[in-house]
Amino acid sequence: MKRIAGLFSHLALALLAAGAVVLALGLIAPRMPAPPPPLTGPVDRIEVVKSDRRMTLFVGDLPVRSYAIALGFDPEGHKQAQGDGRTPEGRFHIDRRNPQSGYHLSLGLNYPRPEDRARAARAGVNPGGDIFIHGQPPGIPQDRRLGHDWTAGCIALSNAEMDELWRVVPLGTPVDILP
Structure with a gap:
């Protein structure tokens, strides 16, 4: 049982590291911030x-x-x-x-x-x-x-x-x- 828990722990760390590499390389763009509310009237x-x-x-x-x-x-x-x-x-x-x-x-x-x-x-x-x-x-x-x-x-x-x-x-x- 300890061995399986250890494998899952290593797998989780490997997935986190892979995700960090993907983000660092720009392969997946980070989430864009929410756009501001739309302007509703004319500007001066x-x-x-x-x-x-x-x-x-x-x-x-x-x-x-x-x-x-x-x-x-x-x-x-x-x-x-x-x-x-x-x-x-x-x-x-x-x-x-x-x-x-x-x-x-x-x-x-x-x-x-x-x-x-x-x-x-x-x-x-x-x-x-x-x-x-x-x-x-x-x-x-x-x-x-x-x-x-x-x-x-x-x-x-x-x-x-x-x-x-x-x-x-x-x-x-x-x-x-x-x-």
């Missing part, structure tokens, strides 16, 4: 802090949600010209909604503004355009995101986060993009 403002790779939604002065984001492939500094891979900085507004986006939904920013066009004209360059907040490229699972700055200057979220943003961000919402 969006703030993007590029250096933190973070977007925060506000109702009044109260932050109600925060997301990790990806930016343009060369995100430091204000966008100067088409193709520079930078995400613009300053105050913008949501000026269009695109449910047929090549990415998972997209909300357009009013870039380039008149001052962006004037600066680009002085420099003799095209300021670029079509800056959006959008989801992931086709084929990326709903709750996943590419793990690096990969856009041409846009702001990217997971598709699930973009679904939430789409529901609560009306046209005209101000978007502050900080360095």
Whole structure:
């Protein structure tokens, strides 16, 4: 009887060790935390802090949600010209909604503004355009995101986060993009 109890004890320890190895190797993802309660109404403002790779939604002065984001492939500094891979900085507004986006939904920013066009004209360059907040490229699972700055200057979220943003961000919402 002692021998059987000893075998079960060794078997239990071996199973625990195997489980720890499986988790350590990332073969089975740890349980995801429960999602926060859904937002129920429109937000008043969006703030993007590029250096933190973070977007925060506000109702009044109260932050109600925060997301990790990806930016343009060369995100430091204000966008100067088409193709520079930078995400613009300053105050913008949501000026269009695109449910047929090549990415998972997209909300357009009013870039380039008149001052962006004037600066680009002085420099003799095209300021670029079509800056959006959008989801992931086709084929990326709903709750996943590419793990690096990969856009041409846009702001990217997971598709699930973009679904939430789409529901609560009306046209005209101000978007502050900080360095």
